[in-house]
Amino acid sequence: MIVGTTKPIKELIAITDPYKRILAVGCGTCITVCYAGGEKEVAVASAALRIARKLKGGELVTVEQTIKRQCEWEFVEALDEAVANCDAILSFGCAAGIQTLADRYTDKPVLPGVNTQFIGMVLEQGVWAERCIGCGDCITHQTGGLCAVTRCPKGMLNEPCGGETPEGGCEVDETKTCVWINIADRMKKTGELEQVQHLVPLKRWSLSHSGGCREIAMESMQK
Amino acid sequence: MTAMKKLLEDIGLEPERLEMYNLSSSEGVRWRNDILEMLERVRKLGPNPLRNKETVTS
Numbered sequence: 473m474i475v476g477t478t479k480p481i482k483e484l485i486a487i488t489d490p491y492k493r494i495l496a497v498g499c500g501t502c503i504t505v506c507y508a509g510g511e512k513e514v515a516v517a518s519a520a521l522r523i524a525r526k527l528k529g530g531e532l533v534t535v536e537q538t539i540k541r542q543c544e545w546e547f548v549e550a551l552d553e554a555v556a557n558c559d560a561i562l563s564f565g566c567a568a569g570i571q572t573l574a575d576r577y578t579d580k581p582v583l584p585g586v587n588t589q590f591i592g593m594v595l596e597q598g599v600w601a602e603r604c605i606g607c608g609d610c611i612t613h614q615t616g617g618l619c620a621v622t623r624c625p626k627g628m629l630n631e632p633c634g635g636e637t638p639e640g641g642c643e644v645d646e647t648k649t650c651v652w653i654n655i656a657d658r659m660k661k662t663g664e665l666e667q668v669q670h671l672v673p674l675k676r677w678s679l680s681h682s683g684g685c686r687e688i689a690m691e692s693m694q695k
Numbered sequence: 696m697t698a699m700k701k702l703l704e705d706i707g708l709e710p711e712r713l714e715m716y717n718l719s720s721s722e723g724v725r726w727r728n729d730i731l732e733m734l735e736r737v738r739k740l741g742p743n744p745l746r747n748k749e750t751v752t753s
């Protein structure tokens with residue numbers, strides 16, 4: 473899932489300051505699950521913005537609408553009428569949602585309500601962890617199903633850097649276990665430990681964001 | 696509660712205006728004391744600055 477965090481309310485107050493009527497749009501998928509921009513967060517942020525404006529002696533009207541996914545045209549269409557009646561759109565979707573709105577509504581300012589953080593998973597209630605940087609060339613079959621590209625701060629692909637603590641903590645962040653120790657432990661359990669000694673070939677970084685903004689076209693699914 | 700108090704502070708209202716008390720229906724004396732405590736606190740803070748402004752609506 474895409475993990476994000478709601479922007480600090482002070483920042484939202486500042487970026488919405490020029491507008492009098494705002495459409496606050498929540499997203500019902502990833503950003504709802506991480507409590508950053510679902511129906512509830514949109515309602516709380518909208519109320520806070522209205523009160524803050526009122527305390528300054530101004531007036532702000534907010535219209536709230538949460539759609540299933542902000543990153544797909546089919547769902548975004550439902551916003552057409554509300555968008556026509558607002559000065560600006562405050563999107564609580566991830567950056568993909570924000571840009572989908574910007575692409576569709578070319579004559580309205582689109583403001584971000586969320587800081588998009590990473591592709592990750594839920595570790596426990598209220599805790600999320602990054603698990604993928606979207607390198608475009610997955611090698612987890614060679615690393616025990618764990619992504620060293622993402623989870624090693626140095627991006628070591630073939631073994632630990634050697635800086636791990638005696639307890640197995642990462643040199644960069646000792647609160648985390650060195651992912652290469654996790655990889656070795658896991659591959660031992662699955663009987664794959666020998667494979668860890670096979671060198672991972674040079675990665676094709678041109679497939680990652682380093683090669684520029686990516687697009688995927690699946691011919692079989694295109695009209 | 697921590698998050699809501701922080702939110703109130705960030706938008707310009709005193710976080711002390713908000714409090715949550717957990718008590719059962721049999722704790723009448725505690726209920727009274729909690730109300731008096733909150734009443735005293737609100738009196739010190741003064742009127743809600745939004746009170747004389749128009750209703751805040753969505």
